[in-house]
Amino acid sequence: MALAFPAIDPIAVEIGPVAIRWYSLAYIAGLILGWRYMLRLADQSPAGIARLAVDDFLVWATLGVVLGGRLGFVLFYKPAFYLENPLHILTLWQGGMSFHGGLLGVCVATILFCRKRDISLFHFADMLGCAAPIGLFFGRLANFVNGELFGRAADVPWAMVFPHGGPIARHPSQLYEAALEGVLLFIVMALLWRRPGLRARGGLLAGIFFIGYGLARTTAEFFREPDAYLGFLFQGATMGQLLCLPMIAFGLWLIWRANQAGKADA
Secondary structure (H helix, E strand, C coil), X not given: CCEECCCCCCEEEEECCEEEEHHHHHHHHHHHHHHHHHHHHHCCCCCCCCHHHHHHHHHHHHHHHHHHHHHHHHHHCCHHHHHHCHHHHHCHHHCCCCHHHHHHHHHHHHHHXXXXXXXXXXXXXXXXXXXXXXXXXXXXXXXXXXXXXXXXECCCCCCEECCCCCCCEECCHHHHHHHHHHHHHHHHHHHHHCCHXXXXXXXXXXXXXXXHHHHHHHHHHCCECCCCCCCCCHHHCCHHHHHHHHHHHHHHHXXXXXXXXXXXXC
């Protein structure tokens, strides 16, 4: 017994030759809602970050997410294929985005933006860490609509037969990730942001986000089917789990740095 996969057309709106996909709308929703949420956080930031700066950063964030996410997928997941077919790098409508690549892209964009505007980098990163789960939530829902990145074989009552996953009932791991990386992480970050003592330590909340995402993604990967062109890697870990290790290490460093800076200011 398995639940029927909801047959949702990946194309949300189609007007003549122009097709707007749910995947694209998910990115747009994540960016816009994340931007609006950051405007609220800016009013409470101890660094006095102006709302206008958040407005201007939206373009930088979009470029970081799209360029970094695509290049990350090309380099981390299918470098041989894209080396032989470089023009396929531009076919974004066919899917193929890496969160870790998008994260690196946003990190680079944030560093350059904060330097140019003379904004506190670590306090700005804290705001981003609180808003990022919004985009993650919508992105995972889009993965589910596309029937991609499905889970491993399962016999749980909510297992599904995915259109591209063969006749086997599988975990709806995209929904697990939406719940862990999106909903749960957003709630945790929102609750921590409400504590002024934590907000005051620039970089602390960003570090918690890095660790939180790394743990959430690592957990979800135990239910997610590894990419067919990669399979299991070192000691049975997936690429997603391996890429989370430096994330968690960086998060620990951010927390350590924030605490050290707090002691120096005391």
